[in-house]
Amino acid sequence: MYMMFFGSSVLLLIGMAVLWSVFLFRGRRWLTLLNIFFLLAWLGLALVATWSIGWEFIRQIFGMLAPMVVSPFILLVTVRDRSVWGQLVKRYAVFVSWFAVYMITFQIPAFPDGWTYFECFGLPILVFILLYAWDKWFGRRFYRHWIVIGSVLMILGFIFISLLWNAKAMQDEGHAMQGNWGGGKVTSVKPSVDVTTLTGPDATAVTKQYDFTAAKKNMSVPDGSEKELWLFNGQLTGPAIRVTQGDVVEVTLTNKNIEDGITIHWHGYDVPNAEDGVPDISQKVVAVGESYTYRFTADTAGTFWYHSHNQSSEQVGHGLFGSFIVEPKKQVKEELEIVGFVAPKYVDSSGALLPANGKVPKNIKPGTNVRIRLGNAHNKPQKLILNGTTFQIAAIDGNLIHKPTDLKETYLQIPAGGRMDITFTMPNHAVCLFDAKDATGGWVFQSTGENTKASTEIPDNVFKPEKYGEKKATTLDASDGFDRLFTMVFDSKLAFFDGMVHHLWTINGELYPNTPMLMVNEGDLVKTTFVNRSYSHHPMHLHGHKMLVLTRNGAATTGSPWWTDTLNVKPGETYEVAFKADNPGIWMDHCHNLDHATNGMMMHLQYNNVYTPFSGHTHE
Numbered sequence: 310m311y312m313m314f315f316g317s318s319v320l321l322l323i324g325m326a327v328l329w330s331v332f333l334f335r336g337r338r339w340l341t342l343l344n345i346f347f348l349l350a351w352l353g354l355a356l357v358a359t360w361s362i363g364w365e366f367i368r369q370i371f372g373m374l375a376p377m378v379v380s381p382f383i384l385l386v387t388v389r390d391r392s393v394w395g396q397l398v399k400r401y402a403v404f405v406s407w408f409a410v411y412m413i414t415f416q417i418p419a420f421p422d423g424w425t426y427f428e429c430f431g432l433p434i435l436v437f438i439l440l441y442a443w444d445k446w447f448g449r450r451f452y453r454h455w456i457v458i459g460s461v462l463m464i465l466g467f468i469f470i471s472l473l474w475n476a477k478a479m480q481d482e483g484h485a486m487q488g489n490w491g492g493g494k495v496t497s498v499k500p501s502v503d504v505t506t507l508t509g510p511d512a513t514a515v516t517k518q519y520d521f522t523a524a525k526k527n528m529s530v531p532d533g534s535e536k537e538l539w540l541f542n543g544q545l546t547g548p549a550i551r552v553t554q555g556d557v558v559e560v561t562l563t564n565k566n567i568e569d570g571i572t573i574h575w576h577g578y579d580v581p582n583a584e585d586g587v588p589d590i591s592q593k594v595v596a597v598g599e600s601y602t603y604r605f606t607a608d609t610a611g612t613f614w615y616h617s618h619n620q621s622s623e624q625v626g627h628g629l630f631g632s633f634i635v636e637p638k639k640q641v642k643e644e645l646e647i648v649g650f651v652a653p654k655y656v657d658s659s660g661a662l663l664p665a666n667g668k669v670p671k672n673i674k675p676g677t678n679v680r681i682r683l684g685n686a687h688n689k690p691q692k693l694i695l696n697g698t699t700f701q702i703a704a705i706d707g708n709l710i711h712k713p714t715d716l717k718e719t720y721l722q723i724p725a726g727g728r729m730d731i732t733f734t735m736p737n738h739a740v741c742l743f744d745a746k747d748a749t750g751g752w753v754f755q756s757t758g759e760n761t762k763a764s765t766e767i768p769d770n771v772f773k774p775e776k777y778g779e780k781k782a783t784t785l786d787a788s789d790g791f792d793r794l795f796t797m798v799f800d801s802k803l804a805f806f807d808g809m810v811h812h813l814w815t816i817n818g819e820l821y822p823n824t825p826m827l828m829v830n831e832g833d834l835v836k837t838t839f840v841n842r843s844y845s846h847h848p849m850h851l852h853g854h855k856m857l858v859l860t861r862n863g864a865a866t867t868g869s870p871w872w873t874d875t876l877n878v879k880p881g882e883t884y885e886v887a888f889k890a891d892n893p894g895i896w897m898d899h900c901h902n903l904d905h906a907t908n909g910m911m912m913h914l915q916y917n918n919v920y921t922p923f924s925g926h927t928h929e
């Protein structure tokens with residue numbers, strides 16, 4: 310509904326602007342009538358939208374733009390003098406209607422600042438006064454096309470300047486991060502714990518050791534082309550880490566030739582803060598020729614992954630990632646395991662499925678229990694389909710689903726950065742797993758019995774984690790309420806830099822480093838509300854903690870407890886999640902569409918008594 314409201318608003322506003330422009334030259338009555346019809350349609354649409362998704366979502370677009378768009382109509386009926394005034398109102402109408410188009414497509418963030426208010430409310434008045442003065446003093450001495458050209462140039466200039474202005478906000482240094490205490494007690498404990506002391510066990514405890522060297526390598530990618538990739542140990546996907554619950558893992562990372570330096574982040578794994586791999590918070594980047602050692606206990610079983618966390622969009626995009634799997638202490642049943650990742654953007658722009666360790670089996674014996682551990686290293690959510698068998702989702706982001714039920718004719722949407730474990734029993738015919746964008750690609754598993762074809766039909770139903778499995782009590786007890794409540798509203802604006810117009814992605818109207826910093830005390834129970842008022846998906850990833858999803862679009866979750874570390878928030882969606890602040894540190898909380906993170910959509914969760922000795926805030 311939100312997207313529909315947004316899309317139709319853009320179309321209706323463009324329609325009005327076009328009508329006003331034509332009206333300027335040939336003031337026909339039907340043009341006015343048609344325009345009034347468009348306006349009424351927009352008002353009606355806003356009404357329906359308010360009723361169905363709530364005023365919160367349309368407040369910005371409608372509340373800010375309606376007065377501007379309605380004003381020329383009001384002037385037209387109230388202003389009586391048809392000669393000078395008539396022309397004046399028409400020109401004013403052309404300006405505000407196009408300006409509204411610009412505002413809705415480029416500019417209006419969820420939390421408008423003073424400047425946006427000026428643009429929507431002050432600027433139309435100013436323009437009216439200027440036009441009036443122009444008419445009074447120059448009205449009869451200037452030709453109309455001069456006026457038109459002049460206005461067009463003025464508007465273009467204005468747009469250009471505000472695009473530059475937006476870009477400048479991204480380069481902000483210093484006056485960063487207002488601490489946001491989420492309504493809870495402000496604790497003025499002096500920062501006293503240095504993140505670098507929050508480490509994993511020492512070297513004597515290590516039971517699984519790995520050496521990773523990051524380097525560039527030319528190789529052919531799934532689409533057949535030859536590319537320069539950036540890889541750990543020359544492998545795509547990176548070397549698989551597979552350990553057993555309880556192991557102490559050590560990874561020594563060496564940077565051979567990745568110029569800007571690298572780190573490793575253990576995505577979804579709640580390691581101690583110093584092992585988290587975030588440049589300028591938990592460590593300095595590992596420069597060319599340098600090494601760095603990570604060490605932590607693998608205390609939770611599940612499907613995870615690791616990736617470089619420096620200039621993540623570029624580095625993960627070029628292949629610096631791999632699977633990280635922790636097997637449970639006691640295996641429940643004999644299983645054939647297949648691990649796969651959706652390729653990141655430079656490796657394969659459409660996101661082909663990459664086998665993460667070894668090959669994907671072609672033939673599977675009927676009756677075999679199969680587990681496919683899937684991850685998504687791409688920036689976009691992936692629509693994946695398993696055809697040919699009923700299946701279950703055994704885990705989301707490494708967290709077991711309580712009593713999963715059989716699914717069929719259901720597609721999965723795996724968030725960027727997210728993981729899902731699919732389990733099924735191999736039937737005596739073919740099963741296939743593919744991406745909706747490419748039904749001819751993906752993986753086909755043949756039964757050893759006979760060769761058949763699996764359907765490549767794309768089902769209509771999406772898997773709904775909020776309703777899947779059975780309810781069960783969790784470790785997170787909110788019966789006494791929450792210590793802190795945060796609301797994060799996602800939106801976007803446009804900016805001009807590097808010779809191009811880019812989207813900037815805002816949280817509560819701000820770009821990193823001015824985004825809110827969530828302040829907590831150790832032990833706090835925290836509730837965060839995500840509201841996505843932009844027109845793109847935002848897979849929100851919190852480091853160091855697991856989030857329990859409480860509600861989706863206002864409705865409480867009814868299935869198995871849904872724990873996640875990367876929650877995809879679609880345009881127009883609202884989620885409430887809860888987590889326990891039980892892992893002291895300074896943690897990133899960001900969108901895992903890594904391009905969005907680069908362009909502003911990052912923030913921090915900070916424990917009040919922790920500080921970092923590393924300065925700067927360029928970390929991604």
Ligand code: C2O
Pocket residue numbers: 574576616618726850852897899901929
């Ligand atoms: Cu997978 Cu902060 O990232």
Ligand code: CU
Pocket residue numbers: 814845846847848900901902905906910
């Ligand atoms: Cu995003």
